[in-house]
Amino acid sequence: TRAALGSLRHVPAVTPAGEAIELAANIEVPEDVDGAVEMNADGIGLFRTEFLFMGRKQLPDEDEQFSAYARVVLAMAGKPVVIRTLDIGADKTLAEEVDLQAVVAPNPALGLRAIRYCLANPEMFRTQLRAILRASALGPVKILIPMVAHEHEVDQARAAIERAKKELKARGEKCAANVPVGAMIEIPAAALILDRLLPKLDFCSIGTNDLIQYTLAIDRADAEVAHLYDPAHPAVLHLIEHTIRTCKAAGKPVSVCGEMAGDTKYTERLLAMGLTSFSMHAGCILPVKSIIRGSAAAAPLAQPMANTPHA
Ligand code: PEP
Numbered sequence: 217t218r219a220a221l222g223s224l225r226h227v228p229a230v231t232p233a234g235e236a237i238e239l240a241a242n243i244e245v246p247e248d249v250d251g252a253v254e255m256n257a258d259g260i261g262l263f264r265t266e267f268l269f270m271g272r273k274q275l276p277d278e279d280e281q282f283s284a285y286a287r288v289v290l291a292m293a294g295k296p297v298v299i300r301t302l303d304i305g306a307d308k309t310l311a312e313e314v315d316l317q318a319v320v321a322p323n324p325a326l327g328l329r330a331i332r333y334c335l336a337n338p339e340m341f342r343t344q345l346r347a348i349l350r351a352s353a354l355g356p357v358k359i360l361i362p363m364v365a366h367e368h369e370v371d372q373a374r375a376a377i378e379r380a381k382k383e384l385k386a387r388g389e390k391c392a393a394n395v396p397v398g399a400m401i402e403i404p405a406a407a408l409i410l411d412r413l414l415p416k417l418d419f420c421s422i423g424t425n426d427l428i429q430y431t432l433a434i435d436r437a438d439a440e441v442a443h444l445y446d447p448a449h450p451a452v453l454h455l456i457e458h459t460i461r462t463c464k465a466a467g468k469p470v471s472v473c474g475e476m477a478g479d480t481k482y483t484e485r486l487l488a489m490g491l492t493s494f495s496m497h498a499g500c501i502l503p504v505k506s507i508i509r510g511s512a513a514a515a516p517l518a519q520p521m522a523n524t525p526h527a
């Protein structure tokens with residue numbers, strides 16, 4: 217019941233075996249942070265910043281973005297905030313006046329989106345990075361790069377971050393000495409070259425929404441094929457488990473921030489894969505916590521999975 221779930225707000229998410237699980241919140245606009253605080257989330261695991269950019273003819277400038285990020289960081293009062301850089305394209309498009317290219321792209325889901333778009337628009341990218349870095353002076357902030365498929369995208373993103381830091385320094389602005397940089401693992405290629413990407417990354421976050429879309433070649437927004445959009449497809453589970461185990465073996469933090477993380481049908485499966493960090497809509501935190509605290513034994517996986525798909 218609701219009341220029983222409510223009583224879970226201030227108890228920790230610990231498995232019966234005594235393992236502590238991190239339950240963070242996904243947010244889309246700064247005001248969403250209030251729901252995360254109310255549910256006592258362990259942090260913000262995914263701030264989808266593109267919602268600040270959508271539906272307007274003029275993009276937010278550095279100060280406007282800084283205010284939005286600062287509001288979230290301050291509200292979380294010392295808990296970590298993972299800010300994802302602009303993940304625009306496909307299901308989340310900019311206004312036509314700003315990004316005409318996306319409107320004419322033959323296949324937006326496979327086009328110039330997310331980190332690809334940012335690297336092609338370096339001034340806009342560094343404006344966002346400077347705003348995020350300024351917010352890092354107010355509390356623990358991590359930067360998350362969406363839609364990574366290539367090693368050089370991580371290199372270029374890191375170079376842009378370093379340049380943005382220098383620009384702030386030249387202006388006398390403060391930012392944290394160490395801002396961790398991670399990648400979304402949401403394109404199968406990224407999961408398959410994780411051993412190459414990990415030395416360049418501080419953490420990973422698995423985006424199951426896109427990972428399912430790109431693994432199964434199912435448009436996540438197309439109702440005609442929605443019945444084939446299956447989080448439990450063995451190929452999807454295989455990539456998720458491989459990513460979790462590879463990150464853990466390398467000592468790099470890994471979480472799941474796609475919708476699967478907030479769906480109680482998959483909680484035990486993800487725990488059985490070794491996942492200890494979940495990020496979800498704030499409204500899912502208590503139901504997932506109740507599964508975590510009550511799960512006597514994690515459910516066996518439907519299919520045995522090898523650890524390395526790219527031996
Ligand atoms: C994902 O792809 O799983 C994800 C968390 O990001 P988004 O849904 O914003 O693409």
Ligand code: MG
Nearest residue numbers: 402423425426
């Ligand atoms: Mg995604």
